[in-house]
Amino acid sequence: MGLGNGAQRPFQLPQLPPLMLTKSAAKTFFLGGTALCGVAFVLLTMDTLAQLPSRSHQEAMTDQVVRGHHIWNKNNCMGCHTLLGEGGYYAPELTKVVERRGAPWIEAFLEDPEGFFPGRRKMVKYAIFDPSKVGAETAAANKADIIAFLDWVGKIDTNGFPAKPTMNQAGPQIPADAQRLEGAPPFFRSVCSGCHAVGGVGGNVGPALDGVSTRLDEVYLRRWIANPQALKPGTAMPKLAMDEATLDSIVTFLRTL
Numbered sequence: 144m145g146l147g148n149g150a151q152r153p154f155q156l157p158q159l160p161p162l163m164l165t166k167s168a169a170k171t172f173f174l175g176g177t178a179l180c181g182v183a184f185v186l187l188t189m190d191t192l193a194q195l196p197s198r199s200h201q202e203a204m205t206d207q208v209v210r211g212h213h214i215w216n217k218n219n220c221m222g223c224h225t226l227l228g229e230g231g232y233y234a235p236e237l238t239k240v241v242e243r244r245g246a247p248w249i250e251a252f253l254e255d256p257e258g259f260f261p262g263r264r265k266m267v268k269y270a271i272f273d274p275s276k277v278g279a280e281t282a283a284a285n286k287a288d289i290i291a292f293l294d295w296v297g298k299i300d301t302n303g304f305p306a307k308p309t310m311n312q313a314g315p316q317i318p319a320d321a322q323r324l325e326g327a328p329p330f331f332r333s334v335c336s337g338c339h340a341v342g343g344v345g346g347n348v349g350p351a352l353d354g355v356s357t358r359l360d361e362v363y364l365r366r367w368i369a370n371p372q373a374l375k376p377g378t379a380m381p382k383l384a385m386d387e388a389t390l391d392s393i394v395t396f397l398r399t400l
């Protein structure tokens with residue numbers, strides 16, 4: 144509005160100094176810079192290569208780890224999962240999966256992935272991990288191999304990758320009734336707890352097991368856990384491979400609830 148009133152001063156570009164680089168100076172600058180960066184690149188690469196053996200703890204790369212790697216490649220696990228940040232973004236990052244889930248959980252999960260997350264995105268059910276397809280021995284060996292491989296990857300010194308999420312610190316760390324899980328056998332804590340809560344701690348895929356001994360007797364519990372499908376075809380609880388001693392310890396524990 145007020146612009147038109149005052150005297151109009153034409154806008155002027157500030158005076159620029161003349162260009163400093165001659166053609167030959169630019170050439171020297173380019174070649175020198177390239178050579179310098181090249182030398183830095185070679186030195187840094189040598190430094191990385193020198194560090195790799197200790198950071199990737201190559202000495203721990205057993206035959207089992209190598210077999211696990213073949214399983215990983217052959218079945219294209221990378222098509223859905225990332226490992227060390229590389230691969231598909233469809234499924235969870237697996238670099239620290241052994242630390243996060245534990246071997247018993249992973250074994251049970253690979254045998255029946257869908258049972259663990261009914262109705263969710265699907266993880267492939269591989270025949271190579273299924274005792275009814277390839278036999279108990281081969282399935283167990285394949286699972287041990289892939290877990291050895293994932294465990295080896297998880298122990299690579301990755302400078303802190305993947306970052307741990309920062310959790311809110313609010314609230315008590317241990318819920319009031321967490322002691323109820325205290326006497327639980329390790330298999331129960333690592334596998335059953337993924338789906339069942341006890342004392343408010345654990346997953347909610349299956350019903351909470353507080354007071355389960357008042358609902359179900361010992362014989363039924365034993366038969367149910369050994370083979371849920373046999374008692375209730377189509378149930379979402381998977382048949383979990385475990386030895387007699389583990390089954391005993393779990394039934395004994397459930398009887399205390």
Ligand code: HEC
Nearest residue numbers: 218219220222223234235240249260263264265266267289
């Ligand atoms: C078609 C895609 C796909 C392929 C291929 C695949 N997965 Fe998965 N996987 C998934 C999905 C999806 C999940 C997450 C399950 C969910 O949350 O519902 C998953 C979960 C997992 C988990 C549990 C991760 C966690 O933190 O809970 C493991 C372990 C795993 N996969 C191992 C493997 C292995 C080993 C292979 C190759 C033999 C493989 N996956 C191939 C899709 C895939």
Ligand code: HEC
Nearest residue numbers: 258259334335338348349350355368378379380381383393
């Ligand atoms: C992948 C998830 C999953 C896992 C792992 C799992 N369960 Fe279950 N469980 C279920 C589901 C779902 C039901 C309900 C089944 C139904 O009624 O069809 C169930 C039912 C039960 C029941 C019957 C509860 C009731 O009140 O009727 C018991 C007992 C039980 N599970 C014990 C166990 C034990 C012990 C383990 C570990 C050895 C285990 N479950 C592992 C999903 C799971």
